[in-house]
Amino acid sequence: MVFQPQEPSFLCWLSSAPSSSIMGVAYSVGEVDHLYTFFVQWSPNIYMQGSKKHRKPRHFRKKNPNDPASEGKEVAAINTLRSKPVSNLSSAANWEIITVKQTKRRLSLCSLEDSEADEQEFQEGNTLPVLSDHSQLIDHHHLKTLVAHLPQRTQGYKWYLVYSTAIHGSSLKTLYRNMAGLDSPVLLVIKDMHKKVFGAFSSDPFRISKYCYGTGETFLFTFSPDFQQYKWSGENSYFVSGDLESLQIGGGGGGFALWLDADLYHGASFSCPTFHNPTLSTHQDFIVQDVEVWTLKN
Incomplete structure (x- = not known):
């Protein structure tokens, strides 16, 4: 009763x-x-x-x-x-x-134990997502590792290629234009001239904004040399911001965790309080070889 x-x-x-x-x-x-x-x-x-x-x-x-x-x-x-x-x-x-x-x-x-058990069960049985196009930057190993660290709400979603320098040319303006109207999370993947692959998952598509946007689901990653994920530290909410001159991810400590210029040619990566990350590339300033942006939606 x-x-x-x-x-x-x-x-x-x-x-x-x-x-x-x-x-x-x-x-x-x-x-x-x-x-x-x-x-x-x-x-x-x-x-x-x-x-x-x-x-x-x-x-x-x-x-x-x-x-x-x-x-x-x-x-x-x-x-x-x-x-x-x-x-x-x-x-x-x-x-x-x-x-x-x-x-x-x-x-x-009890809820925490159940959540950890569900996460472990998913990790053991996750499958690779379906990609709309062939990726020039993500191989089978990268894909398998990334999908295991994405938010659970995106599991099973198809990956759609929104922007690629190999297809659309090197232009931040084109990147923004291709994302107009999107309301799904995106994955930014960068390869520099030293063949290092790294990037960021953003809870919101990239857009021009006067203020920072995004949620705590946003994180950084690198495959240099092994996979490392840098989640939100909780210290600030400087997730993503951008204008016609640059795209910035993370901040608050004098430098951005990830920065790309308007031509998607020069980039920079610094440690910042938002993610407590080290430099993602080999050097703080790097030259971009290729960029891909994927959106994840059902």
Whole structure:
């Protein structure tokens, strides 16, 4: 039996043993009569004295926080209840009464364990996405590694090639124009003249904006030499910004985590507070060989 009060007074959890299931009951002033009836049916030897026919429900009132004796009465009542046998539980001495705060913490821990289990299950069974075009920069190994680190909401989405320097030429303006109207996340992949492959996942498509945009899903990555992912640190929200002169990702520390000029020829990468990343390329200033941008949508 479950009670869902509109104005709960407190929440009590009872456990018959450390390894057993936990039972919780919440009640309000407006439902104590129903609650008392439930306890009478559950353990009549405790709650019934004399004839049931003439027994009236007990009435409770809200605890007065200014009454120092009220807390002592509650403790005495709980101790009395624990000292009496209960037919449906193995041992009343093993009951545990915990606070709402403790309950929420336990539920949070359970949710975290379930989330980690789901992530591990996905990591073991993930499949490669379908690409609309052949990539000049991402091979099978890159693709398999990247897809395992993308937000779970994008898993199973098809990858569409939005921009490629090999197809569309080297122009930031063209990159913006090809993304006009998009509302799906994008993946920026760069290869420099030292054959290093790196880039960024953005929760929002690239566009010209006076202010920074994006969410904490945005992250940086590099395959130089092994794959490394740099997630949002939480220190600031300088995810992505851009104008006709450049595209910037990350910032706040005197330099951008990733910067590309209007011709998509010169680039730069510095450590920044947004992602706590090192330089993604071999050098802080680099020459771009190729750029690809993919959008992920269902």
